[in-house]
Amino acid sequence: MKLKMIKGINKNTIVSLLSIILGLLAGAVLMLITGSNPIDGYTYLFRGGFMNIERFGNTLATATPLIFTGLSVAFAFKTGLFNIGAAGQMLFGGFCATAVGLSLTWPKPLLLMAMVLSAILGGALWALIPGLLKARFNVHEVVSTIMMNWISYWVVYYAVPAYLKGSFLETESRRLPHSASLRVDWLTNLFNGSYINLGIFLAIAAALIIAFILNRTVLGYELKAVGFNRHAAEYAGINVNKSIILSMMIAGALAGLGGAALYTGNAFNIQIGVLPSQGFDGIAVSLLASNSPIGVLGAAIFFGLLYSGRGFMNAMTKIPPEIADTIIATIIYFAATNVLIEGFVDRIRRKKRGV
Amino acid sequence: MWSTIVQIFPYAITYTIPLVIVALGGLYSERSGVVNIGLDGLMVCGSFAGALTIYKLQPTMSSSSAIWIGLLAAMAAGAVFSLLHAFACINLNANQVISGTAINMIAYALTVFLARNVTGSGNIHITSGLARRNIPMLSSIPIVGKLFFSQTYATTWVVLLILLISWFVLYKTAFGLRLRACGEHPHAADAAGINVYRIRYAAVMISGAFAALGGAVILVTYSGEFTGNVAGLGFLALASLIFGQWKPLGILGATFFFGFASTIANVSQVVPALAAIPGVILKVFPYVVTLIALIIFSKSSQAPKAAGEPFDHGKR
Numbered sequence: 001m002k003l004k005m006i007k008g009i010n011k012n013t014i015v016s017l018l019s020i021i022l023g024l025l026a027g028a029v030l031m032l033i034t035g036s037n038p039i040d041g042y043t044y045l046f047r048g049g050f051m052n053i054e055r056f057g058n059t060l061a062t063a064t065p066l067i068f069t070g071l072s073v074a075f076a077f078k079t080g081l082f083n084i085g086a087a088g089q090m091l092f093g094g095f096c097a098t099a100v101g102l103s104l105t106w107p108k109p110l111l112l113m114a115m116v117l118s119a120i121l122g123g124a125l126w127a128l129i130p131g132l133l134k135a136r137f138n139v140h141e142v143v144s145t146i147m148m149n150w151i152s153y154w155v156v157y158y159a160v161p162a163y164l165k166g167s168f169l170e171t172e173s174r175r176l177p178h179s180a181s182l183r184v185d186w187l188t189n190l191f192n193g194s195y196i197n198l199g200i201f202l203a204i205a206a207a208l209i210i211a212f213i214l215n216r217t218v219l220g221y222e223l224k225a226v227g228f229n230r231h232a233a234e235y236a237g238i239n240v241n242k243s244i245i246l247s248m249m250i251a252g253a254l255a256g257l258g259g260a261a262l263y264t265g266n267a268f269n270i271q272i273g274v275l276p277s278q279g280f281d282g283i284a285v286s287l288l289a290s291n292s293p294i295g296v297l298g299a300a301i302f303f304g305l306l307y308s309g310r311g312f313m314n315a316m317t318k319i320p321p322e323i324a325d326t327i328i329a330t331i332i333y334f335a336a337t338n339v340l341i342e343g344f345v346d347r348i349r350r351k352k353r354g355v
Numbered sequence: 356m357w358s359t360i361v362q363i364f365p366y367a368i369t370y371t372i373p374l375v376i377v378a379l380g381g382l383y384s385e386r387s388g389v390v391n392i393g394l395d396g397l398m399v400c401g402s403f404a405g406a407l408t409i410y411k412l413q414p415t416m417s418s419s420s421a422i423w424i425g426l427l428a429a430m431a432a433g434a435v436f437s438l439l440h441a442f443a444c445i446n447l448n449a450n451q452v453i454s455g456t457a458i459n460m461i462a463y464a465l466t467v468f469l470a471r472n473v474t475g476s477g478n479i480h481i482t483s484g485l486a487r488r489n490i491p492m493l494s495s496i497p498i499v500g501k502l503f504f505s506q507t508y509a510t511t512w513v514v515l516l517i518l519l520i521s522w523f524v525l526y527k528t529a530f531g532l533r534l535r536a537c538g539e540h541p542h543a544a545d546a547a548g549i550n551v552y553r554i555r556y557a558a559v560m561i562s563g564a565f566a567a568l569g570g571a572v573i574l575v576t577y578s579g580e581f582t583g584n585v586a587g588l589g590f591l592a593l594a595s596l597i598f599g600q601w602k603p604l605g606i607l608g609a610t611f612f613f614g615f616a617s618t619i620a621n622v623s624q625v626v627p628a629l630a631a632i633p634g635v636i637l638k639v640f641p642y643v644v645t646l647i648a649l650i651i652f653s654k655s656s657q658a659p660k661a662a663g664e665p666f667d668h669g670k671r
Contacts, residue, residue: 030465030468033467033470048484049429051518082452084392084452084456129646133646133649133650137649137650137653138653139646139649139650139653142392142452143593143597143649144646144649145643146392146590146593146594147594147642147643147646148642148646149590150541150587150590150591150639150642151639151642151643153587154638154639154642155635155636155639157635157638158634158635158638159635174636175541236464275587280456280459280460281460283453283456284460287453309400320467320468320477322464322467322471322473322477323468324463325460325463325464325468326465326468328455328460328463328464329457329460329461329463329464330461330463332453332456332457332460333443333454333457333458333461335441335453335458336443336449336450336453337442337443337447337449337454339448339449339451340447
């Protein structure tokens, strides 16, 4: 574990910042190659995300599902699991929330609670199977969660047209009524018509709760212990199988909440034929935050900014919006190859000390 | 029933072949000890490189030579692109799953980004794909001729030939033995004088070339268009690799099984005999079967022992 603090500055933070810089540089090179001015591009990209209160609200709203999936992946990482199935858990959680929202006609606060709860349950259920397989049969969770992603994809693909479709389109569910949307008037008005919604509060609360569980509770200690060394934890009397299943379910529940935020907050319906990219972006968020729940908030808002500003950039320049995705993907790559960056940082430090 | 099978068989084979070559690529990589979940992205990369090449060349030369050059270009692009994964996993000891995820995401985003600069819409349409042909003589054999030798694409035979050669290379040559040794016990291989790094580089590049070829085969057979994704077939190939237990013949069986199930699901709307089977069951079938296979083989898995573990020369 390379978690040591050196001279007050956390090495992880330096690696993250350097990854971001390298990612942005790669984006700049791409813009140059395709004949656009990177300075203009980035100016419009950041203005698109921050220019006014409405766009700032949109940035936060775009960041909301990323916070959840980032937390999901980070929590799993901390407990020694690699949850690459956030996309599927999120899709299924969002599907459950949408289904509840479309079928019940309860008053808004009660309905929202039911929807959020069903998203949690849906996501947790989707992660329960990989958890069980890992605990009971030692099946690697990377493979099983990938399989669960595609099972989720096809279940939703067939379930939405069969049960939730509107009168015209086969490819999406009916539009959620206002009473079943996480958007509330006061928040929309506060942000001048932005699509920011209650999801952001849920996300911040979730980050705080996860940070508390991991750092301040016996449960968090046990889950992390299993992650560090399964056999040592078992020897210390921790129920390893139960811990693995529980970790997976908590990670799934977080991703499921992300689905609720995406499909019933940012959007009004659920579409079929797409695995939400936020599930995979969660890996980037978590890496950039070096798995710290509070860091996830910052990393997710940064990615939210790239995603929400890209439309404006695309409108003002010729740069295709996919530049944002490319930058994020490049950042993951650099974060994954952190050995390179760490070695670089070490070399510079050694030079400074004159060794 | 028979006529239905004859009807859908060519489609099933068309759908299976890309999976075979992609899973075979994954086999090289994993057998050498590098997990490659970037197969899906590498397919997209191949689909893009192939589409771009064919799109540019088709007006200038005969359609079929443009297609074959496109397929070669796709393989080259995949091999080069997979170097990113190889470098991260082999030289930098990066987490192979994270690197693979990054490969996927870079491929999805970068190809559409570049395609938009070419066509504006981000899709690249090729004028014409490969033609289906009956194999002379063989197609007139009763039963077998109808199923296997009618309405075939040339790429099908190329892929099957590659599969055959791969079986030979993996099991009958020194290179194959070394490659498998690197995936089982890299330190022992190293002690025996094998350059683990070089073998793994070769394996990852082969997997990149094959996965990209798979993506390009989809392009020139049934899709005809680059759209920025391959509908997750890279992951289905990964499932086939596991279900086929990391063996060439195993993946041939697994991909055919999955390809057939998916084809039935795709055509069940139009073929009355199949409409009774709910599509969702057929579609989730490959993934559920893979999960079950993982459980069954959990005690006796044939997975390469060192897959996913970085090789550190100094740590023997």
